[in-house]
Amino acid sequence: MAERQEQAAPDAVMTRIGQVVMLHHAGDRExxxxxxxxxxxxxxxxxDPLHRCTLxxxxxxxxxxxxxxxxxxxxxxGAAEELTDxxxxxxxxxxxxxxxxxxxxxxxxxxxxxxxxxxxxxxxLRRARGASDALGDDTYGEGVxxxxxxLELRLGEGGSPGGVWGPPRQRP
Numbered sequence: 001m002a003e004r005q006e007q008a009a010p011d012a013v014m015t016r017i018g019q020v021v022m023l024h025h026a027g028d029r030e031x032x033x034x035x036x037x038x039x040x041x042x043x044x045x046x047x048d049p050l051h052r053c054t055l056x057x058x059x060x061x062x063x064x065x066x067x068x069x070x071x072x073x074x075x076x077x078g079a080a081e082e083l084t085d086x087x088x089x090x091x092x093x094x095x096x097x098x099x100x101x102x103x104x105x106x107x108x109x110x111x112x113x114x115x116x117x118x119x120x121x122x123x124x125l126r127r128a129r130g131a132s133d134a135l136g137d138d139t140y141g142e143g144v145x146x147x148x149x150x151l152e153l154r155l156g157e158g159g160s161p162g163g164v165w166g167p168p169r170q171r172p
Contacts, residue, residue, distance in 0.1 A: 013039070013042075013043065013048070013051045014050070014051065014054065016039060017036075017039065017051070017054050017055050017058065020032050020035045020036055020039065020058070021058050023035065024058070024061065024062055029062050030062075032062050033059070033062035033063070036055060036058065036059040036062060037059075039055055040052075040055055040056075040059065043055065049079045049080070049082035049083045050079075050083060052075065052076075052079035053076050053079035053080045053083060053100065054076075056072045056073070056075035056076035056079060057072075057073070057076040057103075057104065057107070059072045060072035060073045060076065060107060060111075066111060066114035066115050067115065069111050069114070070108070070111040070112070070115065073104065073107045073108050073111055074108070076104055076107075077104045077105075077108065080100050080101065080104055083100070098131065098134035099134045099135055099136070101127070101128070101131035101134065102128045102129075102131045102132045102134065102135055102144050102145075102148065103128075103144050104128075105124045105125070105127040105128035105131060106124070106125070106128040106144060106147055106148055106151065108120075108124040109121045109122070109123075109124035109125040109128060109151055110151060112124060113151070113154070113155070118155060121151075121155060122155055122157060125148065125151055125152060125155060125157060126157075128144075128148050129148055129152070132144065132145055132148060
């Protein structure tokens with residue numbers, strides 16, 4: 001663990017993204033959207049996949065139109081598909097690439113629900129559930145699994161065997 005922390009260098013773009021996320025969580029959605037767009041212009045369509053994935057993931061949350069939200073969530077997924085575990089390891093506190101997919105697919109499922117595309121929503125919800133084994137047994141993992149379960153109930157999906165999503169598995 002200490003070796004990984006020594007390798008991880010501060011990432012100014014990730015810091016800036018985090019600052020805008022805090023602005024959004026403080027309630028200034030419009031200003032957050034404006035600053036995210038400025039960052040996106042700096043990063044560019046071909047920029048670092050970690051930066052694009054993270055920024056697009058949070059930018060989606062600032063959108064008023066569900067179609068725009070979907071477009072940003074699709075950008076986040078596309079960028080995640082370009083990521084490698086080595087790139088994530090260079091960022092302190094980053095998850096493994098596999099651990100990003102449950103949340104990305106969950107967001108896409110929710111977008112499709114808002115747009116009335118239940119088949120697409122179910123497809124991404126199944127992908128989120130299938131990828132959820134990569135989540136840790138921590139607050140974040142529990143929260144994502146709970147959100148998957150809630151959306152499964154809303155869409156009438158069976159969820160895990162028996163139709164009930166229980167507490168996270170305990171790792172040895």
